[in-house]
Amino acid sequence: MADLRDLESLRVVSEDARDRTVPPRFDDLLARARRRRRRRTVATGVLAAAVATVVGGVALLPGTSPESSAPDTPVATDGQRERAAALAPADPRAVAVVESGILHSFATDQRGDRFGVWASCPDPSSCRYAWQLVRADGRTTAGLYPADTGGPHATAGPDYFVATWYDGPQLLVADDGATTRLTAASAGAEPAPGSATVVTTGGVALADRDSGHWLAVDAPTGRPWNTLDVADDGTLWGADQPGTDPAAVVAHRPPGGAWEQEPLRGPGTGVLVRSGDRVAALALDAPAVGGDVTVPSSGVPTDYAVTTDGGATWRHLAAADLPFTSLESWAATADGTLVVSDGVRVWRTTDDGWTRFAEVPGAGGLNRLSGDDLAHPDRVYGYSYDDDRLVVVTSSGQASVATHQLR
Amino acid sequence: MGTERTLEEVYDGSYRRLVGQLTAVTGSRSEAEDVVQEAFVKALSQRHGLRETDHPEAWLRTVAVNLARSRWRRRHRFAGLMPVLATDPADAPPDLEPDRLALLDALADLPTAQREAIALHHLADLSVAEVAATVGAPVGTVKARLSRGRAALGVLLTDTEEVSCG
Numbered sequence: 237m238a239d240l241r242d243l244e245s246l247r248v249v250s251e252d253a254r255d256r257t258v259p260p261r262f263d264d265l266l267a268r269a270r271r272r273r274r275r276r277t278v279a280t281g282v283l284a285a286a287v288a289t290v291v292g293g294v295a296l297l298p299g300t301s302p303e304s305s306a307p308d309t310p311v312a313t314d315g316q317r318e319r320a321a322a323l324a325p326a327d328p329r330a331v332a333v334v335e336s337g338i339l340h341s342f343a344t345d346q347r348g349d350r351f352g353v354w355a356s357c358p359d360p361s362s363c364r365y366a367w368q369l370v371r372a373d374g375r376t377t378a379g380l381y382p383a384d385t386g387g388p389h390a391t392a393g394p395d396y397f398v399a400t401w402y403d404g405p406q407l408l409v410a411d412d413g414a415t416t417r418l419t420a421a422s423a424g425a426e427p428a429p430g431s432a433t434v435v436t437t438g439g440v441a442l443a444d445r446d447s448g449h450w451l452a453v454d455a456p457t458g459r460p461w462n463t464l465d466v467a468d469d470g471t472l473w474g475a476d477q478p479g480t481d482p483a484a485v486v487a488h489r490p491p492g493g494a495w496e497q498e499p500l501r502g503p504g505t506g507v508l509v510r511s512g513d514r515v516a517a518l519a520l521d522a523p524a525v526g527g528d529v530t531v532p533s534s535g536v537p538t539d540y541a542v543t544t545d546g547g548a549t550w551r552h553l554a555a556a557d558l559p560f561t562s563l564e565s566w567a568a569t570a571d572g573t574l575v576v577s578d579g580v581r582v583w584r585t586t587d588d589g590w591t592r593f594a595e596v597p598g599a600g601g602l603n604r605l606s607g608d609d610l611a612h613p614d615r616v617y618g619y620s621y622d623d624d625r626l627v628v629v630t631s632s633g634q635a636s637v638a639t640h641q642l643r
Numbered sequence: 644m645g646t647e648r649t650l651e652e653v654y655d656g657s658y659r660r661l662v663g664q665l666t667a668v669t670g671s672r673s674e675a676e677d678v679v680q681e682a683f684v685k686a687l688s689q690r691h692g693l694r695e696t697d698h699p700e701a702w703l704r705t706v707a708v709n710l711a712r713s714r715w716r717r718r719h720r721f722a723g724l725m726p727v728l729a730t731d732p733a734d735a736p737p738d739l740e741p742d743r744l745a746l747l748d749a750l751a752d753l754p755t756a757q758r759e760a761i762a763l764h765h766l767a768d769l770s771v772a773e774v775a776a777t778v779g780a781p782v783g784t785v786k787a788r789l790s791r792g793r794a795a796l797g798v799l800l801t802d803t804e805e806v807s808c809g
Contacts, residue, residue: 242746243765243793246667249747250766253672254663262651265680269687338705338779357701357776387781532787562754579754601755621756621779624709 323377324413330366330378332356334643337366339624341399342642343392344617346430346570346610348372349411350626351397352642353381353388363387367399367409372611374640377413381405391443392606393432398443400435406450408432408443421449426491429468439477440464456487456495462532463507471546475506475517483539486517488547498550502538511568511608513546516590518563534579536562542590551591559583559593567605570613573631577602577618584633599627599635650686650699657700658683661707667766668759669711670751682706705777708763712755749799757792760785 337356344350350370357363365381365388381388386401398418400406406418418434421444431442434450439460441450455461455476462484465473470491478484484506485497500506500519508517520535537560540553555561564579574585575596582599586592602618609615614631617638626638658679665675682703750758756778763774764785771789775782 242743243761243796246743246746246766247768248743250663250667250768252663253666253675254659257659257662257672257676259654259658260680262654265654265683266647266687269684336702340779340781355779357698363776387784579756603756621709621712 322412323371323375324379326368326376326378326413327366327380329364330368330380333364333366333380334368334378337364339619339621339642340365340387341390342604342606342617342619342626343390343397343432344606344609345392345397345411346394346608347411348609348611349395349397350617350638350640350642351390351392351399351409353390353399354643355387365399367397367407368643369397369409369411369413370640370642371411372640379409379413379415381407382417389435391432391434392608393428393443393445394430396432396443396445398432398434400433402435402437406434406436406443408445408448410445416445416448418443418448418450421447421451425449425451426470427451427453427466427472429466429470431466433464440474442466456489456497457481457485459484462505465508465510467510467512473508473510473515475500475508477505478503484519486515486541488515496547498541498543498547500539500541501552502555504535504538505532507533507563507566509566509568509574511570511572511574514544514568514572514574514588514590515542515547516566516568516574517541520563534562534564544589551589553591559595564603565605565618567607567616569607569616569631570610571631573614573616575605575607575616575618575629577605579603582618582629582635584629584631594633596629596633596635599629602627602629605629647687650683653699653703654683657703661700661704664704664763664767664769665707665711667762668708670747674711675707678707678710679703681710701773701776705779708759708777712759745800746796749796752799753792753795756780757788757795760788761792761796764789 333356334354337354340353340355342350342352349372352368354366354368355363364384366378367381368376368378370376381399383401383404386404388399388401388404391398395411397409398406408416408418427442427444431444434441434443440462441452442464443450453464453472455474457476459476459479461474462477463475472489475486476484483500483503485499486506486508487495487497489495500517502519504519504521506517507520508515518537519539520532521538537555537558540558541550543550560576560578560583562578564577566574566576568574574590576583580600582596582602583593584596586594601620603621604619605616607616616629618627618629620627626641627635628638629635661679662675665679666672669675685706686703750761759778760774763769763777764771771782771785775785
């Protein structure tokens with residue numbers, strides 16, 4: 237019988253291929269590269285001529301359907317035009333990391349701006365990290381994340397982003413590209429609606445753009461939060477890490493009010509996603525990793541809990557009743573559709589109760605999802621590591637390549 | 644020209660090793676050769692990328708893995724095909740025992756991220772940190788993928804055993 241201990245013996249596959257390989261002549265590859273450079277030069281000239289003569293045309297990326305009919309940039313208000321006038325210049329060192337690096341995390345904000353954190357690892361033991369902001373109008377700026385270890389998470393507030401890592405700096409990037417290193421606040425402050433989450437060594441906290449602090453929120457269970465969210469009316473929502481207890485809870489608290497808790501019915505860490513009064517939570521069986529402090533966002537669901545009335549009533553679905561057997565990422569559109577990716581396939585809810593799901597055709601392989609774009613309320617953005625592409629998934633079940641990619 | 648000569652030295656020293664590692668990921672030596680060659684062509688035809696790194700072999704490996712993923716995605720999307728390790732008899736090491744082949748088959752059934760992590764770590768002999776740098780994921784995530792992948796492999800092997808017995 238095959239045994240997992242045999243895995244190491246399979247190195248023979250790699251070693252055999254290495255030993256039997258006869259490299260082609262290097263000059264052949266060089267000739268291919270030179271032909272490609274020449275084609276690119278010609279294509280650039282043709283494209284420049286086309287852009288000069290065609291205004292307002294639609295460009296399709298090869299092999300994809302066009303982005304949904306809604307314009308990528310909404311009609312500019314005075315405030316947005318003013319915003320467009322100011323954008324910090326990109327740091328060339330950061331641009332180099334973005335151009336050569338790999339995306340670690342991304343988020344989108346309520347204006348449709350897109351924020352990615354990139355890593356370039358010339359040495360496996362150390363990486364350089366950079367963030368890049370791609371605004372809804374297509375303008376970009378970039379800066380370095382001031383740490384060389386750990387892969388920062390990207391999260392979004394209403395009009396800012398945060399790049400954060402367990403024991404690294406919590407860097408807030410405003411929509412004009414200005415950066416602030418957040419510091420811990422004294423207890424008792426109330427977080428603003430839509431506050432971005434910040435990962436700390438004590439669990440998840442919330443960013444406060446105005447004060448330049450991050451705010452710790454004490455959980456009613458005394459355990460660390462795994463997910464936090466602040467609704468427009470100031471209600472705090474959280475799902476916690478169970479630690480040695482049997483199950484996590486999802487909890488909510490109105491401003492100045494008391495916590496109400498809903499225990500999850502399966503083992504594992506709690507994660508939640510919210511759109512208005514609809515909140516979905518999952519207990520995730522995410523394996524312990526080394527002794528690292530982690531904030532798991534993916535794993536195998538053991539219980540699905542959903543409320544559509546702000547937590548007054550809950551419905552639970554067992555894992556067997558869900559179409560997905562693992563969670564890679566999830567997000568909600570601003571108009572109230574839940575989108576779930578298991579890393580291979582993508583589903584969207586088809587009912588107001590968030591209990592029925594339909595697969596989104598053509599949207600497989602999305603590794604990270606981000607929603608809550610008020611400018612395009614029917615959208616969730618998904619990034620595929622496989623394709624290095626940002627994909628738009630709509631609440632009606634369409635998938636298309638985003639006009640403005642992350643780089 | 645200087646970059647081209649430098650890359651030729653990298654090519655001489657790394658090409659066969661990269662093909663071996665990518666064979667573990669793709670399951671096909673010819674597929675591995677394609678993506679490794681394409682990675683070198685990209686390096687030769689781009690202004691950025693390789694020039695920015697002190698470890699060109701790691702950069703090339705990452706590009707090759709990304710290319711392999713893209714090819715797999717295209718095949719999966721348009722033809723409904725899954726990559727099957729060692730489907731081409733010419734790719735299979737001649738002296739692999741049936742149990743090892745069963746393990747390779749089970750590996751092919753894993754989700755992409757888990758398969759990549761296990762192939763690069765256990766078959767291509769990269770450290771967890773090197774796997775993380777190659778696939779662009781935090782070390783903790785790679786550890787989780789290895790853990791989940793090994794657990795899933797255990798289940799797949801048990802299922803295979805039950806089917807073959809039953």
